[in-house]
Amino acid sequence: MFPINTIYIIFGVTAAIIALALFIVFRKHDKLKKGVPALALFAIAGVYFFFVNHVYIVTDDNQVTEYALIKTSDFDLVNGTTVRLVPETKMDKSWLINNGTRPLKFETVIYGNANENPYEFELGGYKSIGLDNAIDYLFVTPPNSIKIKSKSATKGWLHR
Incomplete structure (x- = not known):
């Protein structure tokens, strides 16, 4: 078990890093540069809501x-x-x-x-x-x- 604030920090930093990395990778694709980071954030939120009790x-x-x-x-x-x-x-x-x-x-x-x-x-x-x-x-x-x-x-x- 981890203190809940530690989990919030871990998930928040992970989400920010992944969103930034995907934005950089897809920055030249106009259709993807906004959608892919948002999709990654949505996926991380899903992991949190379904796998963290x-x-x-x-x-x-x-x-x-x-x-x-x-x-x-x-x-x-x-x-x-x-x-x-x-x-x-x-x-x-x-x-x-x-x-x-x-x-x-x-x-x-x-x-x-x-x-x-x-x-x-x-x-x-x-x-x-x-x-x-x-x-x-x-x-x-x-x-x-x-x-x-x-x-x-x-x-x-x-x-x-």
Whole structure:
């Protein structure tokens, strides 16, 4: 696991280098010089969204540390047990680790007209679970409405 900011820097620098290199290579081709770097940036974004899982590690004092999971990793909890995290290739895949005794509550908040029902669960102390949603609201109450570009949006809310 890597700190999430490190992954952002790695992907950002890689994207900039590839886009610049492709622009230089295709600078004499009027039709390609704009499209190829954009396509490369789109491909790198796809790699990030489908192959990088977010890991949220929460302690009893509501401190959240966020990591990026690219390969199978073991995480040692403060009680001495170990959690094995295996990355999955899907959009918005996240892992939630409760590294304390106090239970956590996760809920989905649906904005707009969605065909899905909101769900919620409670995660006990020193447990972990894989989520199919990102956690958008960490220990803050989500707004009653948000501006969305499609018919609906589903957001994750973590609280006690």
